[in-house]
Amino acid sequence: MPASSSATAPPQWFAGLVVVFTAAVLLLSYWPARNLLSSHQRMNMSFNPFHLVNTYGAFGSICRTRREVVIEGTDESPITEQTVWKAYEFKGKPGDPRRLPRQWAPYHLRLDWLMWFAAISPGYALPWMTPFLNRLLRNDPATLKLLRHNPFPQSPPRYVRAQLYQYRFTTVAELRRDRAWWHRTLIGRYVPPMSLRKVASPPAD
Structure with a gap:
């Protein structure tokens, strides 16, 4: 019913x-x-x-422009204008202009994400950038697992530094000519060359 x-x-x-x-x-x-x-x-x-x-x-x-922090190291000493710097590569964020951009979603690459913020606002990276560089100077295994490529697999670098670049996608003509996905322009120094001794030393009075 x-x-x-x-x-x-x-x-x-x-x-x-x-x-x-x-x-x-x-x-x-x-x-x-x-x-x-x-x-x-x-x-x-x-x-x-x-x-x-x-x-x-x-x-x-x-942002309408893309800035990226590129971290480099060298095992040379002393540092001169002829010093060869080798770049660390991250898993997702742009680095090598010839590397095809990766898609990692829904996996969250937190370090790459933090590096994006660091490029936008250097003050944002103050609490963690120096400890991060310190671990690279020690070839810390846990830290290196977060990266795609470590240019110093046998022994840690003597110095590391960070450079700030502006990236843009290449045009079709540039891609065919240079085989590069990105075009980048150096903006300037982000972190000056630092050694493990310099990182570990106490600040001067």
Whole structure:
């Protein structure tokens, strides 16, 4: 025997509450929607005290240029203009311009991700960049497992440094001519050459 309509239909007060709540959400959505279409968006902004409809985002803006920190080492001493520097390669982030960009999603290469932030804001890397370079100077096995290529497999380098480059994808003509996926331009020094002794020594008074 089918159930009566009075037993299955929601009570009128509940239906009225849903209508009122829906209308309130639509009304409060006006300001976040206007912000979304604005040329001066405000990210992670609360537009009302109820926190029902707001704006959320991991990043308020994305860079239009790509900068990368390239870490290099050498076993030569002393350092001169003719010193040969060898680059460490990361698993995902751009390094060698001839290397095809990799896709690792959904796996998260956290060190590569941190290096991206370091290129955007050097201050962000202050707490961990020096300890990271210190471990490279020691050929720390756990640290080297996070990298794709260690140019000093037999013995650790005497010095390491970091250079800041600006990367862009090559054009079709450049790719055919140079067999390179990236074109990079040196911006300048990111971390000056440092040795294990220099890293371990206490700061001067």
